[in-house]
Amino acid sequence: MFYAILRRFGQMLFVMFGISVIVFLIFFATPGADPAARIAGRNASPEVLAAVRHSFGFDQPLYVQYTRMMEKIFVTGDLTSFVNRGWKVVPAVMDSIPVTLSLVFGAAVLWVVVSIIIGIVAAAIRDSWLDKLLMALGLLGISMPVYWLGEVMNLITQSRYHDSWAFSWVPPLGYKNFSDDPKGWFLTLVIPWITLAILYIGIYGRVLRAAIIESMQEDYIRTARAKGLSETRILFRHALRTSLIAFVTLFGLDFGALVGGSALLTEVVFGLHGIGKLTYDALQNLDLPMIMATVMYASMFVVIANAVVDFVYILLDPRLRAS
Amino acid sequence: MILSVRDLKVSFRTHDGPVRAIDGVSFDLEESEILGVVGESGSGKTVSLLAVMGLITDPNATIEGSIRYKGRELVGLPPRELRRLRGNEIAMIFQDPMTALTPVYTIGWQIAEQIRAHRGVSKSKAMERVEQLLAEVNFPNPHEAMSRYPHQLSGGMRQRAVIAMALSCDPALLVADEPTTALDVTVQAGILDLVRKLRAKHKSAVVFITHDMGVVSELADRVMVMYAGRVVERGTRTEMFSDPRHPYTRALLGSIPPLTGEKPRRLLAIPGSPPSLLRLPQGCAFGPRCPVRYEPCEAGKPGLGASAHAAACFRVA
Secondary structure, X not given: OHHHHHHHHHHHHHHHHHHHHHHHHHHHOOOOOOHHHHHXXXXXXXXXXXXXXXXXXXXXXXXXXXXXXXXXXXXXXXXXXXXXXXXXXXXXXXXXXXXXXXXXXHHHHHHHHHHHHHHHHHHHOOOXXXXXHHHHHHHHHHHOOHHXXXXXXXXXXXXXXXXXXXXXXXXXXXXXXXXOOHHHHHHHHHHHHHHXXXXXXXXXXXXXXXXXXXXXXXXXXXXXXXXOOOHHHHHHHHHHHXXXXXXXXXXXXXXXXXXXXXXXXXXXXXXXXXXXXXXXXXXXXXXXXXXXXXXXXXXXXXHXXXXXXXXXXXXXXXXXXXX | OOEEEEEEEEEEEEOOEEEEEEEEEEEEEOOOOEEEEEOOOOOOHHHHHHHHHOOOOOOOEEEEEEEEEOOEEOOOOOHHHHHHHEOOOEEEEOOOOOOOOOOXXXXXXXXXXXXXXXXXXXXXXXXXXXXXXXXXOOOOXXXXXXXXXXXXXXXXXXXXXXXXXXXXXXXXXXXXXXXXXXXXXHHHHHHHHHHHHHHHHHOOEEEEEEOOHHHHHHHOOEEEEEEOOEEEEEEEHHHHHHOOOOHHHHHHHHOOOOOOOOOOOOOOOOOOOOOOOOOOOOOOOOHHHOOOOOHHHHHOOOOOOOOOOEXXXXXXX
């Protein structure tokens, strides 16, 4: 067991190393991607270009440049932005992490709980009108783009109906630190949570319903009925557990990606300066150190999320324990 | 009398029209008797027994007729009442032990679950009983086997676990749906031995579904042969093997290779294939494949008659 965890950890490090090398090569070594040219600006004279190249260390061999950058990210933590030379990259990422984590964690709790309830209820009463209604609502949730839904939410809660009793509690857009103001933290995030969760509730509810219905066709469900168990017990004890495997797989992928920056649209719509926003700005400006740092951070979360998913698999399905 | 089935009819609504899977099946089962039910795939043997178990959950199915268990009518019994019988007084062993057990729970947990569903005993009491049961079905190390997951056991061992589960509440009626079909021949013999031994010990009546005449000849007291949803012949095992009357039964017996004596040049196969239940022939369902058919066979369906050894055939009647 200990050995397996250690090996898994080694794999994670290896994947992150691979990602960092690839990203580095894309931005520093592909033909035409001369970072010095970007920094020096258009029409820079060859002398200026050479000076920039030297002062940023671009005249060093690639492996030296790579090691130095990694050292500055992980060891000394003093990597600075190319665009704004005084701006330290690592603290900027660290400042954005709590914003994104707050957003994604809250939304994840919401969508997991609600979609499990919806999936189970819909599967238990499949083909009834309520099942059809729930699935139609789910489809509606999937179909609404988050930037549109977010703007509609803002329109309703920030301006149109802000003065009504229903939404007068909604604070202005922005993020409040949990440690400074827990209540403000919660209130500012409620609408973003709901907005982000709606899409995933639709997907997860439908996936879980389908998985449960599929499990209910299995031979062992017939055995469970032959044992004289109640339908409720059969659903919760025998069908649900195997159905959760598909659910967990999806969750690992989505959660890792969201924490890694895919919540960008939600962050922008609600004025939250999270990792998504940071990555987006870095890419806009081709700010290579910042891109490198955010990508390393994102890949770390994706890799961790995958490891957690594998662990949950093993909890859910004993058939995976031996290997 | 443990079980008395009268004129059981099961039909399914399908896109291609109604299908009558069971068309007027009647049979009786005495205490601690083994009834062998024989027939090809699609002859209705499994469906009729699922009906007895109340396990036909398809909303497109209709069940008519009467199924009496110890005098109590099961057709139309509310699900809650039926559930109290299932697994408790009427237990079932399934065809494929590979898929019949929930993959994510241990053998011991799954058997204990059934015991606790019907008997108000503590978990540890139930587990004690599980260990006993596993020993009874010849697990070499019952205590250790309890904590095994299904995938950690061989097919034969899984089937033993399923049998232990079926016996856990001392059922008066045991329904076995081709329990040996998915197993190796050597394992089959062990399972048959076990069923015989357990019948003697628990005094359960057994309905044993199979398409293997060899299994029937080893195990059954009485035999019922089914074809296209109807019983075509019934009788005791001896009657069936020494004096088969229905041409279908004879054909089935003719298709078994003899183990001793001169080998036949060719095994006798039954020409054609079973009819689609959607398009049954007008008269006798076996008619088109029957070597001895004559005019009456196309006009009407032959009845089974009331005698103990009876065949639904105009040639016999």
